[in-house]
Amino acid sequence: MKKSGNADLALxxxxxxxWLFARMKQLALPMVEAIVLQNGKEDFLARLSNPFxxxxxxSVIGMDWNSSGATTAVMSALKQTxxxxxxxxxxYVCGGKGKESLKTPQELVEVGxxxxxxxxxxxxASKLSAKVDNTAVQDGFNLYLHSFIISDEGHWSVIQQGMHTKTKRARRYHWHSENIQSFVEEPHTAICGLNEETIINLVDKRARPTQQSILDIAKEQPDKILKELPHLLVPSYCDVKAKDIDIKRLGSILWLAQEAQTTKFEDLLLLKGLGPRTLQSLTLVSEVINGTPSRFRDPARFSFAHGAKNAKPFPxxxxVYDETITTLKSAVEIAKINRTDKLRAIEKLSKLAQLAxxxxxxxxxxxxxxxxENKDSHKYGGRSLHGFSKAINNQLNLFDSGE
Incomplete structure (x- = not known):
């Protein structure tokens, strides 16, 4: 994969x-297994290196779509599962947040x-990637998370994130071994972050070690240094808004999930019995597993699979979450014994939605x-940080506290 873009994340x-993190882990593993079964380990590492x-x-596993905490949550869930x-x-997943990041080199020796x-x-490689992003690229963000994901074939990706204390923003850095020819000459797959100030980038090609090059780069504007990177400017508001969503893509998934539509497709007979709401979630999960890079330009859309803990866009x-986990786990386990029909049916969901x-x-x-979604939330055991969803007089759901 080539450079994939930038995203600015709110702290x-x-x-x-x-109750949510346990489910995130249960869903994350069969998703990874499905990707590896269908496309191989390298495809999963390449996907990780794409910030979109x-x-x-x-988002599809239930994190707030625009929060910096998504990075920590995903890497923690992946490591534990x-x-x-x-x-x-x-x-193998090494490293993590804070003190866990310091253990990365030793963990990699153990993997070896x-x-x-x-x-x-x-x-x-772990130490150099951290050194580059913390020192050679001086953008005001100090690293606090470093995760190194390695395959037994020697391919790897690095996900690391820095914090800017003044602006209260986070920047995520993506590395991928496939693209690296040198650690000191444009090694990144992508740097995710809004360019807010001058960046001193000593790993740019123009920074070959001459004093004049270093001085020139220090004077450059960020958009020139990080040229050719498309921007995912993630907003800081705690919500999902219409402008964050490709309504045509989301609408086609909602249409396909209708019971009257799914019965028309012979390919989906193996998924018979799943309700429309679960098919909606499963289709979005399927797209994350099978979709091409161009399908992820609106990450907020995937929050319509399982909502978010802050109830934005809904609890x-x-x-539905549990039924999605059960269905996907079952499909993956069956596929491991060379019966891939059910996993292919799940893959077909995303393809049919794209055709529609x-x-x-x-x-x-x-x-x-x-x-x-909010009105029906109580029907599906809706829960958020505010408690359980509760229907009152057919109005939009209020929340009932509960453990």
């Missing part, structure tokens, strides 16, 4: 409730001992879709 506090895909993945099955999956890879070289529909999208004219506007 948002708060923790992830245990990364944000979409975070992948590492127990690393030998089978061929993937298990796989036969050169752990010292991997450790050096987490626990019953070509001539689709949305009949519902964004506000109507969000209103319906």
């Amino acid at each position: 948002m506090g708060g923790t992830i409730p245990s 895909w990364f944000q979409s993945f975070a 992948i590492n127990p099955v690393s030998k089978e999956l061929g993937l 001992n298990k796989t036969g890879l050169n752990g010292n070289d991997l450790s050096r 987490i529909p626990l019953e 999208e070509a001539n689709f004219e949305p009949s519902q506007n964004f506000d109507a879709i969000v209103k319906k």
Whole structure:
């Protein structure tokens, strides 16, 4: 993959409730397994190096789509779910947030001992990537998260994130071993962040070690230094708005999920019995597993799979979330014994939605879709940080506290 773009993330506090994080881990693993089964380990590492895909993945598993916390949550969930099955999956996740990041080099040495890879070289790559983003690229962001994901074939991706204390923003950096020829000459797959001030970038090609080059780059404007990177400017408001969504793409998924439509497609017979709301979620999950890079330009759309913990755009529909997990886990387990029909049916969901999208004219506007999701939330065990969803007099759901 080539340079994928920039995204600026708002620093948002708060923790992830245990009832949500447990589900995030349960859904993340079969999604990774499905990608590896269908496309291989390298495809998963390439997807991780795409900041748009990364944000979409975070959204579909229930994180607030525009929060910096999505990075920490995704990498923590992946580490806790992948590492127990690393030998089978061929993937290892090292590092993490804060003190965990300091353990990365030693963890990579241990991976080398298990796989036969050169752990010292991997450790050096980890240290260099962190050094480049913390020192060589002086953009005002100090690293606080460093995760290194390695395959048993020696391919890897690095996800690391820095904090800008003055602006209260975060910037995420993506690396991918496929593209790296040198650690000191434009090594990044992408740097995610809004360019707010002058950046001193000593790994730009123009920074070959001459004093004049260094002085020139120090004077450059950020948009010149980071040229050719499309921008995903993630807003700081705690909500999902119409402008964040491709309504035609979302609308085609809602249309396909209608029970009257799914019965028309022979390919979906293996998914018979799933309700329309679960098919909606499963179609969005399918797209994250199977979609091409151009499909992730609006990461907020994927929050319409399972909502978000802050109830924006709507509370987490626990019953739907659990049914999605069960369906995907079952499909992956069956695929492991060379029966891929059910996994292919799930893959077909996203393809059918894309076909429908070509001539689709949305009949519902964004506000109507969000209103319906909130009104029906109690039917699906809706829950957020505010408590459980509760229907009162057929009005929009209020919240009832509960553990």
